[in-house]
């Protein structure tokens with residue numbers, strides 16, 4: 001994790017973004033979590049250590065990270081955006097009970113893109129796919 005934070009900081013520098021303790025804290029938090037947090041959740045986690053940091057500050061910094069290509073913004077459903085610093089190829093399973101988003105590895109579905117391109121004539125630029133269901137905890141509660 002430390003190595004990737006370092007790389008990210010280099011990348012930001014190249015984008016002309018000055019690193020501040022708050023920025024560093026937000027980025028480190030995102031890189032150390034698998035929870036795909038919202039700006040609000042990041043705020044709740046960091047505000048004890050950074051009392052002067054507002055949700056707006058966090059949101060603006062997240063925008064900056066997304067623009068620099070360090071963080072992915074996830075827009076699932078109508079809820080507020082969630083953020084993912086894991087840029088590796090992976091898909092998400094979303095729990096319809098509690099809303100948590102869990103990573104799972106699968107090779108990119110290039111075959112689907114090929115078929116789509118062939119049948120529609122589109123120059124395909126990408127796709128999104130997510131799995132919906134109940135996580136192990138929610139599934140146990142309903143039973």
Ligand code: ZN
Pocket residue numbers: 095096097098099100134135136137138139
């Ligand atoms: Zn759940």
Ligand code: MN
Pocket residue numbers: 036084086090091092102103
């Ligand atoms: Mn993810």
